[in-house]
Amino acid sequence: MKLSDIMGHAGLSMYAQVALVLFLAVFIAVIIRTWAPSRRREMQDAAMIPLNDELPASRGQES
Amino acid sequence: MPSPTGHAAAAPPRASIGALLDRFSYDDDIVRKFLFATVLWGVVGMLVGIVIALQLANPVFNFNTSWLSFGRLRPLHTNAVIFAFAGNAFFTGCYYSTQRLLKARMFSDGLSRFHFWGWQAIIVSAALTLPFGFTQAKEYAELEWPIDIAIAVVWVGFAVNFFGTIAKRRERHIYVAIWFYLASIVTVAILHIFNNLSIPAGAFKSYSIYAGVQDAFMQWWYGHNAVAFFLTTPFLGLMYYFMPKAAEGPVFSYKLSILHFWSLVFMYIWAGPHHLHYTALPEWASTVGMLFSVMLWAPSWGGMINGLLTLRGAWHKVSTDPILKFFVVGITAYGMSTFEGPMLSIKSVNALTHYTDWIIAHVHTGALGWNGFITFGMIYWLLPRLFQTEIFSKKAMEVHFWIGSIGIVLYVVAIYSAGVTQGLMWRAFDETGRLAYPDFIETVLKLMPMYWLRVVGGTLYFVGMLIFGWNILMTWARRPKTYAVPVIEAAPLQGAYVPAHDEGPAPVGLWARFAAVRWHRRWERAPLLFTVLTVLAVVVASLFEIIPTFLIKSNVPTIASVKPYTPLELAGRDIYIAEGCFNCHSQMIRPFRYETERFGEYSKPGESVYDHPFLWGSRRLGPDLAREGGKYPDLWHVRHFENPRNVIAKSIMPAYSHFLRADINFEQIQRRVDVMVMLGVPYGDAVTRAPQLAREQARRIGAAIAEQGGPKDLEGKQIVAIIAYMQRLGQDIKATATASAAGGN
Numbered sequence: 001m002k003l004s005d006i007m008g009h010a011g012l013s014m015y016a017q018v019a020l021v022l023f024l025a026v027f028i029a030v031i032i033r034t035w036a037p038s039r040r041r042e043m044q045d046a047a048m049i050p051l052n053d054e055l056p057a058s059r060g061q062e063s
Numbered sequence: 064m065p066s067p068t069g070h071a072a073a074a075p076p077r078a079s080i081g082a083l084l085d086r087f088s089y090d091d092d093i094v095r096k097f098l099f100a101t102v103l104w105g106v107v108g109m110l111v112g113i114v115i116a117l118q119l120a121n122p123v124f125n126f127n128t129s130w131l132s133f134g135r136l137r138p139l140h141t142n143a144v145i146f147a148f149a150g151n152a153f154f155t156g157c158y159y160s161t162q163r164l165l166k167a168r169m170f171s172d173g174l175s176r177f178h179f180w181g182w183q184a185i186i187v188s189a190a191l192t193l194p195f196g197f198t199q200a201k202e203y204a205e206l207e208w209p210i211d212i213a214i215a216v217v218w219v220g221f222a223v224n225f226f227g228t229i230a231k232r233r234e235r236h237i238y239v240a241i242w243f244y245l246a247s248i249v250t251v252a253i254l255h256i257f258n259n260l261s262i263p264a265g266a267f268k269s270y271s272i273y274a275g276v277q278d279a280f281m282q283w284w285y286g287h288n289a290v291a292f293f294l295t296t297p298f299l300g301l302m303y304y305f306m307p308k309a310a311e312g313p314v315f316s317y318k319l320s321i322l323h324f325w326s327l328v329f330m331y332i333w334a335g336p337h338h339l340h341y342t343a344l345p346e347w348a349s350t351v352g353m354l355f356s357v358m359l360w361a362p363s364w365g366g367m368i369n370g371l372l373t374l375r376g377a378w379h380k381v382s383t384d385p386i387l388k389f390f391v392v393g394i395t396a397y398g399m400s401t402f403e404g405p406m407l408s409i410k411s412v413n414a415l416t417h418y419t420d421w422i423i424a425h426v427h428t429g430a431l432g433w434n435g436f437i438t439f440g441m442i443y444w445l446l447p448r449l450f451q452t453e454i455f456s457k458k459a460m461e462v463h464f465w466i467g468s469i470g471i472v473l474y475v476v477a478i479y480s481a482g483v484t485q486g487l488m489w490r491a492f493d494e495t496g497r498l499a500y501p502d503f504i505e506t507v508l509k510l511m512p513m514y515w516l517r518v519v520g521g522t523l524y525f526v527g528m529l530i531f532g533w534n535i536l537m538t539w540a541r542r543p544k545t546y547a548v549p550v551i552e553a554a555p556l557q558g559a560y561v562p563a564h565d566e567g568p569a570p571v572g573l574w575a576r577f578a579a580v581r582w583h584r585r586w587e588r589a590p591l592l593f594t595v596l597t598v599l600a601v602v603v604a605s606l607f608e609i610i611p612t613f614l615i616k617s618n619v620p621t622i623a624s625v626k627p628y629t630p631l632e633l634a635g636r637d638i639y640i641a642e643g644c645f646n647c648h649s650q651m652i653r654p655f656r657y658e659t660e661r662f663g664e665y666s667k668p669g670e671s672v673y674d675h676p677f678l679w680g681s682r683r684l685g686p687d688l689a690r691e692g693g694k695y696p697d698l699w700h701v702r703h704f705e706n707p708r709n710v711i712a713k714s715i716m717p718a719y720s721h722f723l724r725a726d727i728n729f730e731q732i733q734r735r736v737d738v739m740v741m742l743g744v745p746y747g748d749a750v751t752r753a754p755q756l757a758r759e760q761a762r763r764i765g766a767a768i769a770e771q772g773g774p775k776d777l778e779g780k781q782i783v784a785i786i787a788y789m790q791r792l793g794q795d796i797k798a799t800a801t802a803s804a805a806g807g808n
Contacts, residue, residue, distance in 0.1 A: 034322060046238060047307075047317035051311075053163035
């Protein structure tokens with residue numbers, strides 16, 4: 001018996017749908033996290049990174 | 064917090080802060096190298112594009128040589144513009160922006176140079192092998208196995224350098240552009256390795272380990288994601304860095320850019336099967352491909368809008384700043400091609416457009432508009448910074464912009480028209496229910512005015528490219544004697560994360576801790592984990608889509624009468640591959656009446672189980688050949704290959720008169736049969752005596768040609784092998800029909 005025979009009879013057709021649901025769940029988690037109000041300042045800072053990259057670091061990491 | 068003081072080289076030493084800051088400089092030399100390579104290969108790749116455009120308008124431009132014919136130059140064009148022009152452009156921007164976004168010099172200057180010279184060596188080896196017929200016959204993965212290994216090695220060098228730079232970065236947050244680069248680097252590695260798995264049958268010859276349906280599936284999983292992760296995500300990374308730079312303001316919405324990123328990573332990898340609608344691919348796979356392609360519409364447009372709205376408050380600059388003009392048209396082209404892509408992936412639309420020039424127009428909106436114009440805008444922005452002088456001619460930039468834009472419009476409008484014309488003519492029936500254009504050549508000749516217009520459009524774009532190159536050279540000539548190397552100061556990262564803002568008291572309780580999402584912030588600062596998650600998204604999606612076709616038997620029903628090619632037919636098939644015939648001829652008849660009327664019974668999955676690699680093709684500049692066997696006598700093929708105009712007055716096919724002169728290498732056939740046997744093709748007694756069997760069959764065909772009144776000395780020539788292959792195509796399934804008819808009687 002070949003591997004393809006075993007897999008053919010294993011009834012795995014559901015797995016693709018399960019994967020889809022998992023992907024959707026992770027994706028929604030990403031959206032929630034990105035739009036969380038607590039992250040607003042951080043996002044604004046991140047957006048500015050390309051604009052101050054020729055300057056010395058300036059964002060409070062010197063402690 | 065130190066105040067911004069510009070380059071620290073000019074700043075007075077500050078003992079108190081200086082003790083805490085690292086001093087370093089960026090490696091811009093590597094950026095300049097990649098920039099020059101971009102321009103050089105852009106000129107070469109586009110020039111080859113014009114040559115093949117001319118060949119389609121008039122076959123005289125094939126010059127009756129094997130190595131300059133369309134089938135061999137077309138892969139050279141696509142590889143040159145994708146991997147050489149767009150590839151080097153991505154590396155240019157990537158090396159410039161990565162160092163600055165991470166506030167660190169590249170991890171290893173040695174690896175940077177290894178990447179540069181290695182990549183250029185790969186491009187040169189592509190240019191030296193493709194015109195001579197060394198090809199794997201997979202679109203955008205044509206290069207043979209030794210070059211594939213070199214690509215993998217150089218890519219790993221690039222990846223190590225890139226991840227090393229992330230590891231030694233001085234900026235805590237990894238900006239979204241870096242995410243796009245990172246996803247591109249890991250995904251391209253996965254795609255490249257799995258699609259190119261093959262067994263060598265010589266120094267520059269190999270057979271794909273996959274066959275037929277599975278090979279087609281792997282190829283278009285690769286093919287579509289090559290577009291996604293070589294031409295889209297890297298350039299989106301460039302957009303998210305250089306667009307704010309040019310507009311002098313932050314990206315419109317950083318949150319949207321994150322959503323854009325994850326949507327593309329989750330969805331793109333599923334979209335490949337839309338290249339195989341109505342073929343012998345299982346329908347479920349094709350439907351999944353369509354659904355994800357349509358879903359891609361939303362994030363792609365979200366990203367496009369995000370790019371364009373970065374110009375908020377700066378729109379007035381667009382009319383005077385050619386750099387912004389390039390970016391605006393580039394991003395608009397991204398919007399147009401990502402609108403069109405999902406539309407073309409809808410099955411009913413695809414029924415009309417598949418195999419036509421519409422697809423060629425679609426990719427050129429993307430390549431010329433999106434990749435080209437983003438590259439031009441980015442390089443013009445970089446010129447004064449890299450060469451530390453003013454751009455030589457701003458007027459030339461304007462001329463480049465307009466001549467390039469007009470070139471794109473002429474090219475795509477002409478080729479859209481050609482595509483729609485083809486599609487409609489192929490499916491037209493007259494009032495008696497017969498094909499309105501039964502001769503395929505009618506549908507080709509109708510396109511000639513459009514093909515000439517494409518030559519004009521392409522030439523305009525190419526002239527723009529020359530102006531671009533000239534402007535760069537003139538700017539470079541005015542560079543200072545030695546480049547100033549600014550010293551940058553930045554604080555090293557602390558071992559532990561210190562939040563930039565007060566996060567308030569720690570949340571209490573499980574739900575509160577989850578909802579505060581601090582746990583996730585810790586994740587995203589771990590680049591390794593981030594990479595693992597990206598790879599997981601890509602690999603899981605790929606496995607769920609691809610593995611069932613390999614492991615579920617009912618997806619590829621076998622046909623008892625389908626047998627392996629004879630040794631001579633295999634040799635003929637290798638010639639078909641070497642000449643790049645699959646660039647113009649499909650071998651996959653779709654189950655539509657207008658296709659079966661024209662070409663014969665539709666193609667079944669079981670018919671290509673021994674096809675390593677599959678040769679279904681993606682375009683019909685000539686008729687489908689899946690049922691070619693037995694349609695014409697051998698002598699017709701001799702005359703046709705010698706000069707297609709001998710038998711079809713206005714054919715645009717190149718002449719293959721060298722088939723009548725070149726000898727078959729009979730001894731080589733044994734090794735090729737041996738590799739096929741290793742791949743599981745049941746070859747029976749050919750395992751030990753392939754050359755002998757091939758000689759016997761060649762003698763029979765040679766005699767048949769002589770009997771039909773043709774030349775008498777052809778039995779050892781390549782023409783006999785390719786005719787053996789042609790005459791075999793589609794015959795096996797007829798054997799079933801004959802057998803069952805006989806059984807019924």
